Amino acid sequence: MARTTGSDGEKTEAAIREAALALIARLGFEAMSMRQLAAQVGVQPAALYRYFPTKEELLHALMRDHMEHLIASWGEARPAYGSNQETPAGRLATFVENHIRFHLARRDATHVSNLELRSLSEERLNHILALRSQYESELRAILADGQRAGVFRIDDVALTAMAIIQMITGVIVWFRPELRLSEDEVAANYHNMTMRLVGADA
Amino acid sequence: MARTTGSDGEKTEAAIREAALALIARLGFEAMSMRQLAAQVGVQPAALYRYFPTKEELLHALMRDHMEHLIASWGEARPAYGSNQETPAGRLATFVENHIRFHLARRDATHVSNLELRSLSEERLNHILALRSQYESELRAILADGQRAGVFRIDDVALTAMAIIQMITGVIVWFRPELRLSEDEVAANYHNMTMRLVGADA
């Protein structure tokens, strides 16, 4: 057999990406074989190579997609110039809220992006790290503005930014939708902790 | 050739553990081959199997060792009964300080224990998770005591414990000894952030 009836490149690529996220999140990138992935998609292994030239480029594409969506998500959520939320506290609240909700909605992609960086070549690793740094610099700017305005109490902006990122990303490690807390409650809780952490709980 | 002059089982096992931690931390468990590990130790692959029956049992042994040392470290650091540090705030300060210093001193082992849980069988995974839960319950007890005594402001003890653990363990992701901050400064910084986070910065 060869081309199958109803086959469509776009659908196949989307199916590959989705199946890869699920498999890598569960097994790890190195532990997932291209044969396993192909079976999950319902296709022969060779077909994968029409969409991604190597296994590593597939991983890179997944990570880039995740980071670009994250950056775009913040771009849409951030308070507009002149809005009454455009204060350091308002921006920080929006940042934390958006971050929590974005990551809870994309658990698999988050696990992949956080746990599989080691499997990238240096060049591709640097690309993903640059995107990550771009996102984190938004948080640093908020913290620095609040510090300058005297509304945040922060010893070290860079260190505090890393601490907050680690704390709020960590939600996906323990949160399960079936547990006692709702997504809203979790987001509110992390928001409160973050505000206290930067000394803005007046 | 066979047994080499000066060969010693204890030394070889220690060398295997150390090399394995370094290689797994750098490459990931699945990406590290037993041949690579043997080469690093300076031994033939078959020799590894005298000390660890399978690759997975080697990983499990490394993780168990790490968790048991962590628990023992807190056991020694915790404020004694009746000491003037035996308050919720004093115990929390000691917990954070000890956690930061322990993990900074064992970066490789920490990466292995945090990133490679997926490669354990269910049984061995449960064992490691039980040790982890045992350690985390110490933090939850401190938070609950402080909440009960009215010296901590905490919405949800379990959630706050997870957030603090994620935040303070995350130090190993970004901290490099050659950077501008000393280990003391970093520990003090995380201590301050933790205290503010639980509303105990009076």
Added chain:
DNA sequence: GAATTAATAAAACGAACGTTCAATTAATTC
């Protein structure tokens, strides 16, 4: 409806993997 392009299957490649087994030598015991 013929020609072209897109999408896939089927089979195979060499390399690397975890692990086992038998042989061999160093160190220890008595």
Added chain:
DNA sequence: GAATTAATTGAACGTTCGTTTTATTAATTC
């Protein structure tokens, strides 16, 4: 110093891996 035990080598096993090549069929173009 002979017998025993501890430590390791060298070679091999079957399996699985990522990837490539070639052939084949569906969809599209003209």
